[in-house]
Structure formats: C-alpha cells, structure tokens
Amino acid sequence: MTTMATAVSEPDIRRHELAGFLRSRRERITPEQVGLARGRRRRTPGLRREEVAQLSAVGVTWYTWLEQARDIQVSPQVLDSLARALLLDRSERTHLFALAGSVDPAPGSDCAGITPAFHEMLTRLEPFPACVQNSRYDILAYNRTYGRLLCDLDSLTPEDRNCMLLAWTNEDWRSAVVDLPGAQRLMAAKFRAAMAGHLAEPAWKALLARLEAASPEFGEVWARHEVVGPSNRTKIFRNSRVGLLRLDHTDLWLGPSVGPRLVTYVPSDEESRQGLERLLASALAEEPSRA
Structure with a gap:
C-alpha cells in the first residue's frame, strides 16, 4: 500500500526525469562543439550550466532550477532553444517535450546550436552585416560587419x-539609428508581442x-501597449566610420517564428555597398590590435 509520505506525483517524476535528461545531454557536449573555449580550469564534464543558459538565451538561475527539478514553468519556445543549444536529435527533442508535457512547435525540425559552422556562415556573409537573435533581442552571434554597424x-x-x-x-547605438524614435517604438511593439508567450519567465521579466x-523613455513607450508582428524593411544607419548606410533588413527564422532568427542587412544602393566594404576593411584592420 502506498502511503502519503512515500507517494510521488506524476509531475514530480516528470520534473526529475527532465532534470536528469538535461544534465546528461549537457555533460556529453564539448565546448568546442558549440564554439566555446575550453579554458584551463574546466572541472565539469561537457558544458557548464551557465554556458547552456547563454546558448539558450535563458537566465542561469532559471536553468539551474530546471536541472534541480524545481516546479517552474517552461514554455515551448524555451524548450526549443534548449533543444538547439544541446544539439538534440529528433528523438531526443521529442523526449524533451514529452518530459516537459509540452507540445513541440516544430516537431519535424532538426536542432542546431550556434556551432563553429554557423559562425563560419556568418563570416561568409561579410561584408553584409548579419547576426543571430532570439525573440528577446539578445544577440547570440554576429559577424564583424554587424559588430561595428551600430x-x-x-x-x-x-x-x-x-x-x-x-x-x-x-549612446553609440542610439546615434547610429537615423529614426531612433520610430525604431524604438517598433522594437517595443515587437517585444511586447513576443513576450506574451513568456510572461512568467524570469529572463524576460528581468x-x-x-x-x-534604466530608461524613463522606455517606460513611456512601453505604457502604450502597442503590438506588431515581424516585418522586413529598409533601415538607415549613420555609421561613425563610413557614414550613411541604407540597408534592407531581413529575418530568416531558424525554427518557429517565435524562436531564433538570422538577421541580415543587404545594401539597397551602390553607395551603401561600398560603405559596407569599407566597414569590413576597418574591422579587419583593427583585429591585430584586439588580439
């Protein structure tokens, strides 16, 4: 007979199974597989918790709680990010969502983290600025042109x-955006729309x-409760090195439309094309001094 003291609920079992599964997947991945330096004092087999959190764009404390089997909410979007960061194959991804009791937003998709190959692809896009962002606007990876665009x-x-x-x-970023108020208003509206699926998540709330x-100006824009979906458009930047750049912005989604995306900027005129080439040359010239 099962007593109240020894009874374990199904949600408790699922949380502990999920914690163990995440820990096992984390420990099997080497830093080199996801483009991270190993360092000299690495005692943990595989990745550290903070490295998984960084790759997944979630808070370190929140991810630690997840591995500790705490009773916290996990959205499908976060599970998707974890699956990509941990390089899960299709069977492992299905298992992850099953343990979390969640519906996979992209059940047939392959998972890919920000691997060295992905960094190589970003480099190959130069001089066109490109980066990988999540729906919270965290910049997860970028090439040299994007790194000096704003x-x-x-x-x-x-x-x-x-x-x-x-x-x-x-201030450097703000001065580089020609229509800063318009850009801020659009970003805040996109951020609010994306946050609707993450209201209880610590990283978003933080x-x-x-x-x-940090900004009363942000509070004023945020109080409008405006929302808007993803969009592509021409943006004008005032780069401190090469002057005005007119660039066509495009988002290429790497998973569900609420997940990570490849952001690219293609010059809309010949002057901007030449400006991007000069910007890349400037970045390359600075590299020896940064080494």
Whole structure:
C-alpha cells in the first residue's frame, strides 16, 4: 500500500526525469562543439550550466532550477532553444517535450546550436552585416560587419548585447539609428508581442525590469501597449566610420517564428555597398590590435 509520505506525483517524476535528461545531454557536449573555449580550469564534464543558459538565451538561475527539478514553468519556445543549444536529435527533442508535457512547435525540425559552422556562415556573409537573435533581442552571434554597424559589440559583455537594451541605453547605438524614435517604438511593439508567450519567465521579466529602471523613455513607450508582428524593411544607419548606410533588413527564422532568427542587412544602393566594404576593411584592420 502506498502511503502519503512515500507517494510521488506524476509531475514530480516528470520534473526529475527532465532534470536528469538535461544534465546528461549537457555533460556529453564539448565546448568546442558549440564554439566555446575550453579554458584551463574546466572541472565539469561537457558544458557548464551557465554556458547552456547563454546558448539558450535563458537566465542561469532559471536553468539551474530546471536541472534541480524545481516546479517552474517552461514554455515551448524555451524548450526549443534548449533543444538547439544541446544539439538534440529528433528523438531526443521529442523526449524533451514529452518530459516537459509540452507540445513541440516544430516537431519535424532538426536542432542546431550556434556551432563553429554557423559562425563560419556568418563570416561568409561579410561584408553584409548579419547576426543571430532570439525573440528577446539578445544577440547570440554576429559577424564583424554587424559588430561595428551600430556600436562596438566586441567591447560589451554578453549580457549587454541586447538590441532593446542598446536602443535605450547605449549612446553609440542610439546615434547610429537615423529614426531612433520610430525604431524604438517598433522594437517595443515587437517585444511586447513576443513576450506574451513568456510572461512568467524570469529572463524576460528581468530584461523588462532592467529596461524600466534604466530608461524613463522606455517606460513611456512601453505604457502604450502597442503590438506588431515581424516585418522586413529598409533601415538607415549613420555609421561613425563610413557614414550613411541604407540597408534592407531581413529575418530568416531558424525554427518557429517565435524562436531564433538570422538577421541580415543587404545594401539597397551602390553607395551603401561600398560603405559596407569599407566597414569590413576597418574591422579587419583593427583585429591585430584586439588580439
């Protein structure tokens, strides 16, 4: 007979199974497989928790709770990001969503993290600026042209490489956007629309709190409750190195339309094309001094 003291609910079993599965998948991946440096003091087999959190664009504390089998909410979009970061194959991805009791938004899709091959593809797109962003506007990877398009991304810490944060707090980024108020309003509307599926997630709430604390200007825009879906359009930037650039912006989704996306900028005129070539040359010239 099962007593109340020994009874374990099905949700508890699922959470512990999910925690063990995530931990096992994390420990089997080498840093080199996902484009990270191994370092000298690595004691953990495979990836560290904070590295999985970074690759998945979720909070370290939140991911730690997930591996500790705590009772927290996990959206399909976050599960999709974890599946990609952990390089799960189709069977493993199906198992992940089953353990989480969630419906896979892209059940037939292959998973791919930000691997060295992906970084190579970003490099091959140069001089066209390109990066990978998630729906929270975190910049997960970028090529050298994008790294100097609006500000010097290499000089920023990973947690500060977020387009929303940069658009309201980084003066170099702000001065590079010709129509800053219009861009801010559009970004806030897209961010609000995307956040509807992540309202209870700590990473989203933390970013919103940081924006509200850092910028009263953001609070005014946010209070309008405007929403808008994804869109592609021509953007004009005032780059500090090469001057005005007119670029056609395109989003290429790497998974569900609420997940990671490849963001590219193609010159809309010959002057902008030449400007991007000069910008890449400038970036290449700076590389020896950064080494």
